[in-house]
Amino acid sequence: MKTSIATVSIGGSLREKLVAISRAGFDGYEIFENDLISSPMSPEDIRSLSDDLGLTIDLYQPFRDFEGVSESQLARNLKRAAAKFDVMKRLGVDTILACSNVGTAIDPSDQLAIDQLGKLSEMAEFFDVKIAYEALAWGKFVSTYDHSWSIVQAVNHASLGLCLDSFHILSRGSSLDKIAEIPGDKIFFVQLADAPLMSLDVLTWSRHYRLFPGEGAWDLPAFVLAAISAGYSGPLSLEIFNDTYRQGAPTLTARDGHRSLKTLEDETIGISSSHSQTSFKNLDPLPLLQVPRGFSFVELQPGEGDQLVKVLSALGFELAGAHRRKAVELWTQGDARIVINNDLTGTQAELVGVGVEVADIDTLTERARSLKARLKPRDIESGEEELVAVEAPNNIDFYFGELTGVNPKWSSEFASLNSKSSQETALTHIDHIALRQPWQRIDESVLFFRSIFGLEIDDGQDIASEFGLVRSRSLVNKDRTIRLALNVTPTGADGRQTFSDHIALSTVDILKTAKLLRSNGLHVLRVPQNYYEDLTSKFEIDKDRLKEMQDFDVLFDSNEDGNFFHFYTQPIGSLFFEIIQRVDGYDGYGASNAFVRLSSQRAIDVKGLVK
CATH class of the missing domain: 3.10.180.10 (2,3-Dihydroxybiphenyl 1,2-Dioxygenase, domain 1)
Structure with a gap:
């Protein structure tokens, strides 16, 4: 499958990150807003550099604290969204990650979130972009993927789908069973992170201790299997917040990340024998393991x-x-x-x-x-x-x-x-x-x-x-x-x-x-x-x-x-x-x-x- 990584996952300037991502063998990347804002390169320059490096820009992120807000805040949020959509067009990226509100939401009712995300979806359709709605594990009113899916279903707009993030799902101990109920074309993006088992608040755990797949304690092959079985065929992308990774050499960190994704694909193939193989034709197997004796x-x-x-x-x-x-x-x-x-x-x-x-x-x-x-x-x-x-x-x-x-x-x-x-x-x-x-x-x-x-x-x-x-x-x-x-x-x-x-x-x-x-x-x-x-x-x-x-x-x-x-x-x-x-x-x-x-x-x- 297509491999991708968020620029926040590695250290260095944006140019250094993109060169490292390309050399590691990734197909594309998620551009993290802070990397864009702090870069001396214009969106057009970034798009041109990405083309030269053979990289696609797969996701713009994050767009925070949109839904469940007052009317006056909604107006400001829509203005902010229009500006982000315009930047996306200049970058050549068609999908934005919208996180569930953690700070400014005032109403826990789903209906308000549904109405406001509907308006955002209509604006996205005008700009010809898509919104991948993600339930943050510490979201104020929406913190589980099944809840976010019920909202996306209710909005019922072609421009609005889900982002499934393994950290936000597995850190809460959520069952993967309900992923099977989500049509594959409504899963707009899949983000992957492993983690050690820790007794921490989930926000601190997420911001400092994420790991590449295979380095932690979670069953990520089962997670990927669930998404692909539902019909997802987009990129498998790494989103890793880890202090050590960002202090390391970008080339080494990117290489390690790509290695983890290719191994994860291979392991997912290994557990997929009981499922229809048509869903897994895009997974790339590795040469067979030769475990030392x-x-x-x-x-x-x-x-x-x-x-x-x-x-x-x-x-x-x-x-x-x-x-x-x-x-x-x-x-x-x-x-x-x-x-x-x-x-x-x-x-x-x-x-x-x-x-x-x-x-x-x-x-x-x-x-x-x-x-x-x-x-x-x-x-x-x-x-x-x-x-x-x-x-x-x-x-x-x-x-x-x-x-x-x-x-x-x-x-x-x-x-x-x-x-x-x-x-x-x-x-x-x-x-x-x-x-x-x-x-x-x-x-x-x-x-x-x-x-x-x-x-x-x-x-x-x-x-x-x-x-x-x-x-x-x-x-x-x-x-x-x-x-x-x-x-x-x-x-x-x-x-x-x-x-x-x-x-x-x-x-x-x-x-x-x-x-x-x-x-x-x-x-x-x-x-x-x-x-x-x-x-x-x-x-x-x-x-x-x-x-x-x-x-x-x-x-x-x-x-x-x-x-x-x-x-x-x-x-x-x-x-x-x-x-x-x-x-x-x-x-x-x-x-x-x-x-x-x-x-x-x-x-x-x-x-x-x-x-």
Whole structure:
């Protein structure tokens, strides 16, 4: 379907916004009145620029506080409307958004609103424009879409129809069922926004916390399905009020918005199988999802010195081979693979790449390209595996490759690949990876992993730290063989030591592993005695077991599904490792212990990580 976005959704001047909207791939846009009024361009200039950029102007908005007013106010409102209609003709836009009155209405009776909107519709017919009437969720007398539809029906004028806005409908918890009763040709416009679930007044919620589709908690595919099933065939348009988006780069925000709409179209197709397909011929499907089946490897920059190698050795990893032509090493233990890229010359150890296993590389590549992800083909020569990477919003590369047999294809590029470990193996596989996120790009990251890789939003947590709350969101595949924790560090946090990426490695016996790794010379993150004294007040733990846990700085969490044991290495540059054991069906990350870890990391004086 045709894609559109309101200029209020992104930052910058009007010219910057329009260029960004065009480059992102939108077909058109809604012009927000403030953007027009504050622009040095005339309406004719804006129309010409839009034509040059290949954009249509789909909606003029907003026209506020018209109906339900006194006769004298109505006269002023009609004069104001005539001026707006004239500007619309100069811009070349034929539809205006009229919001239900929130301030100047004096009479709650529908009849007054019907009579006055009828007069507005007659004026619109004279100017050859249309009015999309929208029920604002905080409207004074009209605040639901079914109420606004009853008024539009009563006016019964060809120039008056509805605007259905997902925020105003879903924020009130309104049922979508009545949309089916609205003829498609009376739905003049559809606006889309997602949102997190919040306990706020609806006006504040709307003005500051809207999100692009797929970044929040609402079922927007069901909303779009309802509108299309009713016969709507116009643009799908984003109207997003979000302080963070407007502070970001216009090109990035517009690209993210377009990605969200294309993903929403694809998801709507996915739930439309039980409906007549004739209504959905304008929806554009994406290449099929290729949900990752597991982690293939992580790629690390070693930093200066040999601390990373020492820590990997102490963790029980072995050098499995060196790449045949690159300064790259493969370290393995169980099904966990760590690639050290010695061609990278940064001064500190850092996570730079993550490899995942998929069924079809080509299809995933096409999907990523369709969603305008930044593809980064791998440097390869004849006989080497073609790994494709996409750059995530936090600048970490995510590679995708196919798994064949026990080892991935690319592992054959490493000479002297060891098939059998010479030491006791304690760790089995990568359980999850936690990634730091720039505060202004966390929602973009969620959409990135949902839309390209098909990961599902699992949960969200706010974790206390000495600098403030760390906002955390988790994404997983269905089988939980892929788990990503996205962590937003507090604004103003100094240094990278406390807020780092980390790799969680699984074991089947946490205390046995802790003893083994301690004997290997691994220094772990120390846990205060107060933690263990408090633990006894929360859980019934055998005294001897608790003593062992304290001796080896093992933390504990439990819920109705099972138990969770974990401990951490001390930081290595901007990353650290976590060793975990899940017991029974425990599905979390030990978030209740995160504040202890953050405090301990903040307190340490790093003088060497391994004996």
